[in-house]
Amino acid sequence: MSQPGLYIHIPFCKSKCRYCAFYSVTGCLSRTEEFLAALRQEMALSSDWTAAFDTLYIGGGTPSVLSPAQLTRMIADARRSFSIEGEAEITVEANPADITTDLLKGLLQSGVNRISMGVQSFNDALLRFLGRRHRGMQAEESVRLAQKRGFDNISLDLIYGIPGQNRKVWEDTLRRAVSLHPSHLSCYQLTVEKGTPLHQEAAQGRVLLPDENSQAEFFFFTSEFLQKEGYLHYEVSNFALPGHESRHNRKYWDHTCYLGLGPSAHSFRAHQRHWNISSVDGYSNALTTGHLPVEGKETLNQENLRMESLFLGFRTRAGICLQDYNLRFGGDLLKEKKGAIDHLVRGGFLEIKDGFLKPAIKGMAIADSLALL
């Protein structure tokens, strides 16, 4: 089995983006110390995770709202509590507006070797619409600065399907992104999550979201564009130069163990998934009284795991390893679903190659339906 991954959720943002449903709080950055103390406590209580981690991913929220000193200290805490490999992939998510020489220096010293930059768009009007606090030019400068300081593994987050964004505007963003030579790109379709301001506006009809057909257009266009630029479309929303696929994220998709620390973080181990309390208060309170801040957990039965293997597998270009799948769940997938799979192979959605059941790009686009085959 592969080595586990470690995730730390930083639940703070300077401002809340209109589309974001991740847990974070704004306007109480003074509480970061209190939070970091609780986090240290959670690390101490998680000492049963003894296997060496080969990835650490610091996400949020906005990790870059912490000071360079705080980030350095937090990573040092993690290294003290857990065994983190020397060659580990260590990623920090950052808002382009927060990138400073100091921050970059601190991250480098802590062994961070990958930055995931929340660029979202290079179009200032769209950035304002999304509620982002940086501008397009600023993002370009931040990426260049990070590269200059020695970060050669940079991922950019981009969003398509934003109201008001046509193909041309998106193409322009992609072009500017590619010209920065990032090793990795995450291109997400804007999803309207319940409870976000955007959801409300969409429900009231104040913003017009692209229909299924134009969403598909964006998806296929992005795939073609980036493949031409040498990127592998290795997961529904993820693109990488060969050898630069996110090692950490892959663990989510193939049932490798992971430990999530911080409010609302999820962990998975031995067929069990558990998740932490979402609120910073609840999280801290539990830890001050010496309890793990677990809010809920579920034990996955074979059928649950099978369903996850299918829908997660079909999200990745590598697809489903048939030998593994048959071994884990018994039976023979190709035989059991012969009719449906043959039909999908003929339709160009799937291919069977080198012992894998692999989705084509147009198969990845309908991964959910493939999982129900």
Next chain:
Amino acid sequence: MDKIRNFSIIAHIDHGKSTLADRLIQFAGIVEDRNFQDQILDNMDIERERGITIKSQVVSLPYSAKDKKDYTLNLIDTPGHVDFSYEVSRSLASCEGVLLLIDAAQGVQAQTLANLYLAMEHNLEIIPVINKIDLPSADVDRVIEQIESELGLDATDHLKCSAKMGIGIEEILEAVVTRVPPPEGDPDAPLAALIFDAKYDSFRGTVIHCRVFNGTVKSGDTIRFVYNNSSYRVEEVGHFLLQREKRDRLSAGDVGYIIAGVKTVSDVRTGDTITLENRPCAKPLPGFKEVKPVVFASIYPIAADDYSDLSDSLDKFKLNDASFVYEKDSSAALGQGFRCGFLGLLHLDIVQERLEREFDLSIIISVPSVRYRFTLKDGTTLFVDNPAHYPDQMSILKGEEPYIRAAMMLPERYMGAVMKLCMEKRGVNSTLNYPTPGRAELTYEMPLAEVIFDFYDRFKSITQGYGSFDYDIIDYRESSLVLLDILVNGEKVDALSQIVHRERARTRGLQACERLKEEIPKQMFKIAIQGAIGGEIISRTTITAFRKDVIAKCYGGDISRKRKLLEKQKKGKKRMKMIGNVSIPQSAFLSVLKSDAE
């Protein structure tokens, strides 16, 4: 006998019939408050949810009147839909009087009138009761005026109540005693009892609900059903409180039950007369009619493995629903199933829902059909109620379809629109009367097939609920018929075939394609839907494939959420029928009967 009163409550839907029944029962004190629940007589979930009564119910209310005498007031609750109009007529035949309940805010409505006419047919004493007088919008004076002008009743004797608030309940019970005539009859004459319903009890077999008009019946007697001359030994007789209460005998004037070892309710006919084997009555009670199914459809399990469960469930279901008939059937597209007969579309709807709910089955119902008659060139005639058995077009000499006489009551202002609808439904030979000013009585002769093709829904919508509708089957008439097939991705789906009038075929083919396009969700591949007559394609539509359904992000916390969503979808998919590579939802099969005129 002079201490018995048999009565029923009739009302337009939502005018408070069930609530008034609840209050009368509570007033009689036969149920403790803590055991009470609303709509106590509607004991099927489906009745409570839809606010309709499907099976009739009887409850005997003990009542001490102001004359210091104790009375038994038998309340016979009746179903309220055109599919069950025969059952209603038998229940009313068992009464001497009715409470005609009218909503103080809404006033006289279509069913108020239709029910009034039914009651008048049976020469019942009619007591107008104005309900919901507590509502701010109540307009009692206007309703009194309507009772006089529109119903032609003497309004001086009306009663006022609020069933919800429990106001005026005793006055109603008192009026039942003083105004509903006591039953007549001779307890010493030969037995004549009217069957108005029957229910199945898993311990006792069939429980016959009856009204005794003459004579007496007690346990040990041998009774005979006039309809089929079969005899049974009476095990028990009794009254209905809320449960059955055993009595020594039932005599002329009584409403009660007989248990006589009758195995299924199908051995009993509503409207039949029960008499004694050794001392039969001279002639049966009037009004008996054999109820025959008029709408036919096939039922298939969605999963072929459920066939034997479906078979068992239909057996059990049949025990309690004599009007439901079925036999084995099989479909090329849907596999093994059953061909079933129903009293009407509501009956079909109820059977479907009860099978799913009470027996936990996922089923597909094919497009409903009426029973056609064909005369072939070789001189044989055959009845066809299943499009799958449609004869070779070349061999048909003539086709005939059942016609009905539709009787409609409606406010005059909707006349034009309703007449237009009737013409569209191939209605002929209309008559028009104005029983009261502003109120029209319209009759048409129409093919039954047109009536099941969403006539009732559109009639109700055109008349905004103010129209009432009833029909009788009159005869078979020659008609130019063709078989309309539906092909999904080139494959004929026999459960979607319909027998249609030649002139309507093209329109119906187009409508079917459009409805299916709405009902069948987009899938991974595009789906071609075609309507065909013989080999000729007359309509076509395409459901485009969806190209993307995957959500953008799927990290730590998203996975469980996403999996649960997919597990739910997977369950939903189990409720769809796979035909070739296309999943067709249940709703699609009945949808082809709906037009887009709404």
